[in-house]
Amino acid sequence: MSTVLRRARLAVGTKREVVDFISSRDGDRRIARSIVLVNEAHVLALLKAGLVSQNESRRLLSELRRMERVFPEHGIEEDYHLYIEQQLTKRLGPVVGGKIHTGKSRNDQVATAIRMTLRDSLLDLSNNVLSFAETLLKHAAKHVNTFFVGYTHQQPAQPITYGHYLVSIADPLLRDSERILEAYRRVNMSPMGAGAIAGSSYDLDRRMISQLLGFDGLVENSLDGVSGRDFLLESLGVCSLIASDLSRVAQDWILYSSSDVDILELSSEYASTSSIMPQKKNPDPFEIVRARCASVNGNLATATILMHALPSGYNLDFQELTPLVWNSIDTLQSCLSIMTSAVASIRPVQGVSDRYQVKFTVATELANSLARELHAPFRDAYRWVGQAVRISLHDHRTLRDLTRSDWSKIAGRPIEESTYRILQRVGDPASNPGLYRTEGSANPAEVRRMISSRKRRVAESLLKTEKLGSRVRDSTRRTERIR
Amino acid sequence: MSTVLRRARLAVGTKREVVDFISSRDGDRRIARSIVLVNEAHVLALLKAGLVSQNESRRLLSELRRMERVFPEHGIEEDYHLYIEQQLTKRLGPVVGGKIHTGKSRNDQVATAIRMTLRDSLLDLSNNVLSFAETLLKHAAKHVNTFFVGYTHQQPAQPITYGHYLVSIADPLLRDSERILEAYRRVNMSPMGAGAIAGSSYDLDRRMISQLLGFDGLVENSLDGVSGRDFLLESLGVCSLIASDLSRVAQDWILYSSSDVDILELSSEYASTSSIMPQKKNPDPFEIVRARCASVNGNLATATILMHALPSGYNLDFQELTPLVWNSIDTLQSCLSIMTSAVASIRPVQGVSDRYQVKFTVATELANSLARELHAPFRDAYRWVGQAVRISLHDHRTLRDLTRSDWSKIAGRPIEESTYRILQRVGDPASNPGLYRTEGSANPAEVRRMISSRKRRVAESLLKTEKLGSRVRDSTRRTERIR
């Protein structure tokens, strides 16, 4: 128990072992600067309410400003909140120092400081998510014509382009960035002034504190203010969505770069070898990304367990919740960083389209062509191509090896030479993307259009994120001048 | 394997046991109507693209319209998608029926149908969340002056009012309803036309299909369209947040109505008794709510496990993901229904404020008063009250039993009679809420103001939800007329 709370309710101090066990000192490092800023804003509210004098306010602020800069390596017992009061009391005496906690509680203070730190982290995260998307789009633009394959059921399905694939992994990231900013709106609300749980009989201006600290508004109800942790669960939920997206991309790159699929090539800089198997080129960083994404999802699970059926009001359990959020964000940041820098080093393997002819990825477009040319129902054409695949597999042929008479036999009707020429053309996987006509398809023109529109959206989102950040920084800066 | 896919790629049909194992027939019931509607819109797109004739379109639509009404109890093998094609083929012949699947795939179709069904469920959920909040606010309005206690660390902390408490559980629900509508925006986008994964060489108008089905836009990239399931994870995440909120309220009511705390009274209609302990009045429905909220959170965990590291493209695993969402939403709906109807039957126990004097909930305001009256730093006043509590506990007295001379001794300075009178007044817990002056505090006037503003917000949100719903219904209705 911190000295400032001694000689009050509890005759005997808390045991050293217990203090160490319950102390939040390690966790407080991350929010230390925010805690100091909250104290500064609170001093200004005390001043406005006539609860400290101009002179007292100036002395308190000056000490606090000093504390902004360094986080003490020693001396914190229970937490940084009490440490600050202890220091102010030590340096300014018990009369001035003893006023700092007037009308506030650790309950509202910690919730406020976490929100301040979190809003910055969310904006950083949004930036990095967008930056990964931007990098993907930049490379997509180079590969609108590069042959690639779309997979379903972990099997080659249809020819697409590498650019199309890259857009498909950028798009969920754009949605993720939207989600971050939506969560941000609920995070950036100030609980300060809620006191322990009920508000206070001191006439503290909560709106003023909120503005000084760069918040967009209040978490108004005082009980909600100190006990609501849905903003943390929500942030963990957004992180979990991003993790699911990244784990998919990591899995793709592991599979596509394996010597079995071999459609992407990792540069040696992003691979490792084995200590015993000299041939190995292992996709180590992407396995680590995949695994760490599990821990981001697991953090969310931990949080829902921890919060399950906790009653209203502040519970100390919350203290264990916050580090999960920092851990999830930091993990994502490091994964995003590796993946963003990896994009440039991953190259689609050249000349693979033949291989995917063997794997029959042209079957759908062959069926489409047959249906179109023979004015047949799609389902009939589908069946013919199915049989063609079966025959080819049996004879170790490709679909292009089938003769006109083979096709005639399969379709049960004569195939014109012109139709056969179409089938031969469509039988080349590389030709397929150019045939697609629907919006959002892998057709190169369409992919090019999608890239442009997404680049604009990324730019807009980056701008939006930047604006939110500078609004917060402006408030803080204004506050610093007020003092 | 459905008959329509037989005699194609696979020589031998899938085993009966396997078909039963992989069949989605049970899960398809929920999205059956949406699947039919998607087929109808697709027919109109085929018509526009000249792929079916006016007459064929009319016949297909007429059969489909018939299927809208009933979901077959028998006859579905693998899934409802193939069943529809099978029925159309059976009734309209292979030429017309064989055209229905032109340019579409089960992959885009199922994603579209899930989104259609989910958007309706999300709006229902939003309505019920808001309705619970509305009920809470209605009762809060009756109890702005009713004494209640705010808890921290599962211990009585400070006097509040029952109205204040009810607002504090309504507020997170308002945030939840915001989250639902934000998720809705990403759910109500159409993947239809994405085909199996790559789009199609048929010139199908994806925008038209999207509008016919009441969507707000496209999931453009075809690979993203069939393989993105973040909209389900996001919906499960919102459900999980609501579950955490409800589990807290359930826990509150269980605790507050226990014979130990006894600050709320459940009506017999919402309690059960024991089969052996005749005195028991158990809060059964709230224990069940608490437990079911665990399963809503668990569904999210299941979903993150299932999706972990699944590669891009359609994977059949998705089939097991969707029922988790329906289960979470249905569970929440039933919990919300019970809790909403329970609110009116839960009554704050009268005359409990004395009890909370014994439990020293007035300590904070006593310290505030002392600091104010004696111009002492808050920390000094805090310590005096701490000692007063210690003394009272020792002597089995309440803080109001302390004499003026007791206080003088504790504070180390003479206490004026006027100050003592203030202490005596503040020593009555029931007096405390009226003393609070901060915005969002438990002060009755403040609570009254908060209730009004929230009632407006609820009304606005209900209106917004209603508008989204009618926009969808209008589209569908217009589509029905087009045919």
Add this chain to the structure above:
Amino acid sequence: MSTVLRRARLAVGTKREVVDFISSRDGDRRIARSIVLVNEAHVLALLKAGLVSQNESRRLLSELRRMERVFPEHGIEEDYHLYIEQQLTKRLGPVVGGKIHTGKSRNDQVATAIRMTLRDSLLDLSNNVLSFAETLLKHAAKHVNTFFVGYTHQQPAQPITYGHYLVSIADPLLRDSERILEAYRRVNMSPMGAGAIAGSSYDLDRRMISQLLGFDGLVENSLDGVSGRDFLLESLGVCSLIASDLSRVAQDWILYSSSDVDILELSSEYASTSSIMPQKKNPDPFEIVRARCASVNGNLATATILMHALPSGYNLDFQELTPLVWNSIDTLQSCLSIMTSAVASIRPVQGVSDRYQVKFTVATELANSLARELHAPFRDAYRWVGQAVRISLHDHRTLRDLTRSDWSKIAGRPIEESTYRILQRVGDPASNPGLYRTEGSANPAEVRRMISSRKRRVAESLLKTEKLGSRVRDSTRRTERIR
């Protein structure tokens, strides 16, 4: 509220909507027979204690025996426990029927019935796990010489045999079966006689009840007896381990049978095709297994959430816990059934060893050979082979295409002809397994030995499981005769 509890503590009955919400009637179906048996044993304990007469006992048992056979489709309100009492009261009158609940509670009764039903399910599960292992071993015996490849980092690593692979997936199943039986020992303990929580002032012989019901002992402490649910968490934990094992096998088979890896071939009976891509042969059942395993893991997560911080004593939340266990076991049973019957239909693709020469799986054994022949440190040999791989990749050669002079140049010393011949031999992947000499390696002789020893273990474990089952059945049968 059931009629038998009416007109007691609660003036007004529980609302219909609330009864429906809290009713366990659906969940009780699974444990219905066990509930009846518990009632029968309880009657015999009442008889022994002189609390019912011989005649009353006979009449009660005769009615209960009738109820063993059918579970009523209608008429159950809150739960089956009260329904039984209601029926007995209806048929035998309030004097006899009103005695059935003497000294017992739903709390101990439901815990006992769950344990009885669960022990049977665990033995069934153990049987099916062992049966899958047995099938794997039977096929392994056919494939001790069949070329296969071991993977690390999802990349081909070293040549093994298919038999070796199959043993590697059987071994964890043997451990799983051990775990089931260890959990069984803690499940098969009787809480009956614990009453509501404290035991009873009636002199009921708990040991007798336990023996009549086939238990191995008591959950002695009465509070532990009604409130301990660790046996359910433990059972869910064992299920989760099995699920993790099955999900790995499912993933293997999906990957290995893909047209990219193509080292296993699924029969058409265990595959599906696409509705639009006629070439597809999708591993549908294994994707469903993979996904359902996620739900088994998710059930465990749900359970840990639900149980988190529930206080001691019976809580109604437990009611929602039990169905998770049935769901996990049933899901595993259906997955095990599909996978067991699939084993025979999966064939290793012939003639693939050349392909794995291209993929350099012989590199480790080449390095081992070089080290041995040239008396060089392993790390030097490792480096030479690493360079050899690099050169081969560059020149599109295999390691067998390297000439003696290539190797001499790489090793920086002359390579003897005899050594070169060894390298050429080792360069054939098919030769590698025969070279392995360590215990437990993929060497065919070693694999053969492992299969034999495991077959014995499976037989022993099946016998052990059978013995446990018959011990329970014997007790029940003896009990039936006693009546």
Add this chain to the structure above:
Amino acid sequence: MSTVLRRARLAVGTKREVVDFISSRDGDRRIARSIVLVNEAHVLALLKAGLVSQNESRRLLSELRRMERVFPEHGIEEDYHLYIEQQLTKRLGPVVGGKIHTGKSRNDQVATAIRMTLRDSLLDLSNNVLSFAETLLKHAAKHVNTFFVGYTHQQPAQPITYGHYLVSIADPLLRDSERILEAYRRVNMSPMGAGAIAGSSYDLDRRMISQLLGFDGLVENSLDGVSGRDFLLESLGVCSLIASDLSRVAQDWILYSSSDVDILELSSEYASTSSIMPQKKNPDPFEIVRARCASVNGNLATATILMHALPSGYNLDFQELTPLVWNSIDTLQSCLSIMTSAVASIRPVQGVSDRYQVKFTVATELANSLARELHAPFRDAYRWVGQAVRISLHDHRTLRDLTRSDWSKIAGRPIEESTYRILQRVGDPASNPGLYRTEGSANPAEVRRMISSRKRRVAESLLKTEKLGSRVRDSTRRTERIR
């Protein structure tokens, strides 16, 4: 990439940023000593196989012995495994150092070292679990007669004794310790010699290595040896069960010590106060225990996510799995330590039995007495007491305030004076435990018997744990002498 693997397969080294990202150096600290010991045993196997000379063996062992003592603060790149080889090479030259990795892989080495470290941690954990149980039993022995209350549905249910309660929380711990030792048996098996995945063509004696390292046997199949991580999932599962048990006890103590229930009193040493509410005495350490138990459960969830559908063979993801196990064990150790030392400081509040008369906890025994005395069916007696409770509540009386004529009226028959005296006696909650007659009930004599038998079981289990530990230590010591 470590220098020892350079100039081999990968032309260019892995990027610094990537190495930092994938490095296991932090995680390796925990298993560092085990890694060195594995290397030592491997050297002895190389010596036996004639792969290193006596002299080389001696030099290698001497260097390794030196490394046992300190873990380097700097210089580790990818991992500690390669660092050791690098150091040996640096100090003994490439010829000797280059032999250390002959026939082994990081894959088998890391699995072996984790198992060695884990077995020790499991035994420590078992000791601490037992030690907590022992402390509980010691205090239970002092409180076999101390009045306490059993709760159901978070409501006072029936009188028990504090000793009975303490036994009820010790019993699950005894089961947990069994589970730990069962998991231990599967953990303490040696995968060493499995190589990368396939075993090795070197004639290494796996049994010898296993014995040198204190293992009880082999994980025989080489693929299973390097890729099986079920031993980690199982250990996490056991930790999760313990966490669920501890979270329940923490929750109990938080509730029971609250000023509402007030049946247990925490010493000030295990409580904290509020920074603003001077009356507060918060159960901080138990809230932290409760919250940390959530993270132990969450670690299990993370692990099941991470392992979901990972294919057979070594995957680098495993690297992220191991720290979860250390974290769970360390968290439990610190929680167990706090809770064990807290037991002595928690005192049951004296003189509370009257309070529980008001809360009607005697109702069940009153019903039992009525049934017995009036030869009435239990259900009738139950109903009478239910009505008595209703009447008492209405009149603000206790059940003991009811007159003989009240009871006669309720029961609808005259109540004898002798019966009434019994009712009055039973109406005192403190009398109830002495009335219980069933085995395992809260009857003081029965509790005394349970304590004795459990003390014996704890002693036996501690002995068993000690024996396992010394068997391992003996092996290691013998090995040290061999060198």
